[in-house]
Amino acid sequence: MIQVDHLSKIYRVHKKEEGLKASIKSLFHRKYTSIEAVKDISFSIEQGELVGFIGPNGAGKTTTLKMLSGLLFPTSGKAEVLGFTPHQRKDSYLKQISLMMGQRSQLWFDLPAIETFSLNRDIYEVEETQYRTVLNELTELLDVKDVLNQQVRNLSLGQRMKCEFIAGLLHNPKILFLDEPTIGLDIAMQKNVREFIKTYNKKYNATVILTSHYMDDVKEICKRIIMIDHGSIIFDGSMSEMIKEYANHKMLKPIFNAPVTRHELEKIGEVVEFEYPKALIHVPREQTSKKAAELLEKFDVEDIEIAEPELEEIVRVVFEKKKKI
């Protein structure tokens, strides 16, 4: 459904030099520099997949999403989505996708959201009955009935984001390109939006590619992760593959009944946190059960939890390891 082959994007930017003389000179002899934002990336995505596209600032995530949604011409390589070449921007293609950017609004700020919705209905030629049905459904799901008639500029960020979702989904797209959909939202709203994305994916078997700097988004929503750094893909696989490959430890979290010392615990593994009665100990993955048993045997333990490392930490390890290569 999405096929990307050796896709690259080089931005050509006008280089400005300091000083008046240089400015005048540059009017006649423009100097350009190139920024390789995306370098030779390839992947394919099936219908219904939930893919997290993650990487540090400037990694090339937004650039890739813009190429896939047809806003940008690739410099080289090929992208094919639903059998279309995105940058040709055919109507029949644009009607099946939606690009939503948390940082940029598609709503008209001086108008109530409902006006943007009906404008989108006309642009996308959504049939009236479908429009009504989807609008009612989304309004209900996102709980925004009361704000649709208020001027958008007066809405809270969370209310506005919900309206952005409705505006982007009225034409019932098969593919959602979500660029930081939860940015700036409070914890409760982030959770709502995540739930909503999952529900939409299930209900319509829609394909979702999302970028986010919040690892909770990725953990909650995505089955597959594509990591990108300096324009290149450094990991593509499932969450469990990533854990298996890069997290070589597990965490033991005991709560003790009787005092212990940090020194004693260091015999079990790497003591990362210790504040009696709680501790956090890292142990090699393959020795987890042995080390847990040892802990239970040697100490008076009230409770113990065995957990996977946090996603943030695993992601950091992947980036660090790949950088060294």
Ligand SMILES: Nc1ncnc2c1ncn2[C@@H]1O[C@H](COP(=O)(O)OP(=O)(O)OP(=O)(O)O)[C@@H](O)[C@H]1O
């Ligand atoms: N229109 C543009 N003209 C020139 N350079 C650009 C343009 N847009 C992006 N870039 C550059 O391309 C690189 C990739 O940018 P991009 O916006 O794709 O990163 P990103 O992964 O989305 O980062 P972030 O997490 O900060 O959103 C950066 O070095 C950026 O400065």
Ligand SMILES: [Mg+2]
């Ligand atoms: Mg971006």
